[in-house]
Amino acid sequence: MEDFTLDLEVGPTEYGVSKDWTVVGRVIAEKNLNRGAVKAILKNLWPEKDLLIIGDAGQNMYSLTFENEAKMQSALKEGLWSVMGFSLNLKPWPPDKSIKEVDLSAIPFWLQVHNLPREMMTSRNAERIGNRMGEVLEVKEPMGSFGLNRSFLRVRVSINVNDPLIPGFWIPRGGDRNVWAEVKYKKLSDFCFNCGKLGHGNKFCKSEVISPARFGAFMRAPPARSLLSPLKQRSHSWDGNSNGEEGSWRRQGVARKLQxxxxxxxxxxxxxxxxxxxxxxxxxxxxxxxxxxxxxQLPQQVSNKPPGCDLSxxxxxxxxxxxxxxxxxxxxxxxxx
Structure with missing residues (x-):
């Protein structure tokens, strides 16, 4: 039978819900995950009133229809989501495209770039770093009204899911001296510590074992802490810890001992x-x-204590x-x- 071309009509919206509020979700896993378990997890990620329909769209792929556009945009913005230890990549599904036309080859990550000299912590450098790693989606301005907001740069980048993650890069500092800048990924699910790719763990890696390992759990960024106002900053102290987005803040206390x-x-x-x-x-x-x-009235045995001690x-x-x-x-x- 010869191939043929057929014009089809555009149908009405299904279930009374606009298709513009539908996204495609792909769980980045090389093995085929249990559909029932994945759907149960997806139902727990969003309330039933927000996520109306979960449909099958292929291996480890699902269509998610939300109540309205605001709910859909919130799901897209809040990602990344984790399903059974794997990253869930969400992309809008326009009504004029087929499921195979939706580009799921890239996934957005918020990146943190640590261990940079203070003079290099600029938004232009953040954009330059992001362009080297993928497509820049957003850059957080590091400078605030009172100076640097944090001790690292933040940039949102769309990264190819088939490429290894980048753990960092070298910065020349003159002569033979270089500084290693660390790259951390926010909401990074399980990935291979051997090849640095998403979708499988070390046990299932088909690449040659690399020693010493270039990748590891150190590439995961901890949850962000909210920035403090200048008034609150005066009642807090900075411990210089680069593990948190704003480091580790602790309230200053006064050590009191009643002599x-x-x-x-x-x-x-x-x-x-x-x-x-x-x-x-x-x-x-x-x-x-x-x-x-x-x-x-004190006991006799404490009379020999040195002056200034807490006798009681x-x-x-x-x-x-x-x-x-x-x-x-x-x-x-x-x-x-």
């Missing part, structure tokens, strides 16, 4: 400053006298301090103070 002598002196000072009423003066003098006699271990001094405060409260302080 025995400090507790005694503080209690005595407060007794003088409380302004005890005249009619309670005898009781106040009695309390103050008991405070000054506190050292004589932080317990007796604290309880003595609180008991004094409660006694003063029972006497009644002048409400005008």
């Amino acid at each position: 025995f002598n400090t507790a005694r002196d503080t209690a005595a000072s407060r007794a003088r400053e409380m302004g005890v009423r005249q009619q309670h003066a005898p009781e106040a003098r009695e309390i103050r006298g008991s405070i000054l006699q506190i050292p004589r 271990g932080g317990r007796e001094s604290s309880s003595s301090f609180h008991s004094v405060g409660s006694d003063l409260g029972q006497l009644g302080a002048d409400p005008s103070l």
Whole structure:
């Protein structure tokens, strides 16, 4: 039978939902995954009210129809998604294209470029690095109103799924000295540490074993931390850790240790400053006298401790301090103070 050409009509939208809200998803895995298990995972990634239909589209490929365009764009923007340890590549499925016409050969990654000299941390360099690794989709400006926002560059790049991932590159620093810039991938699923490709692990790699290994878990970028406002930055400290997108922030604390002598002196000072009423003066003098006699009540074995040590271990001094405060409260302080 000879080949022939046939004009077909454009049909109406199916299920009352525009086909513009449909994407094609391909799980980047060399082996054929269980369809039932994959569909169950896909249903858990999005609420049922958002993801209306999951259809079969080929080996490890599925069509996903969303409720509206906003839900579809959110799914595309929030990727990458992980299914059974493999990356899920999502691309829009236009109504005027067949499933085979949708280009799934590239997958978008947010990249972090670490260990760059500060003078080289510019958006132009980020774009230059991205163009070397694939197609640049977006560049995050590293400079903020108060200087560098972070200690590395960020660029979103569309990378060929069949090419090995790039762990880093050398930067010439003059003479024979070079600096190694590390490249980390956000939301990077399992990949081969031997050949650096997506879709399989080390056990199923068909390439010759490379030693020492160029690839590894160090290429995964940890989850991003939100940037802090200048006001909050003053109450935080930077530890220089490059593992996080903003490093590891920790709140500054004040190490406090209530010494025995400090507790005694503080209690005595407060007794003088409380302004005890005249009619309670005898009781106040009695309390103050008991405070000054506190050292004589300590066990004999601690008398040989060097000056400035916490003789009470932080317990007796604290309880003595609180008991004094409660006694003063029972006497009644002048409400005008």
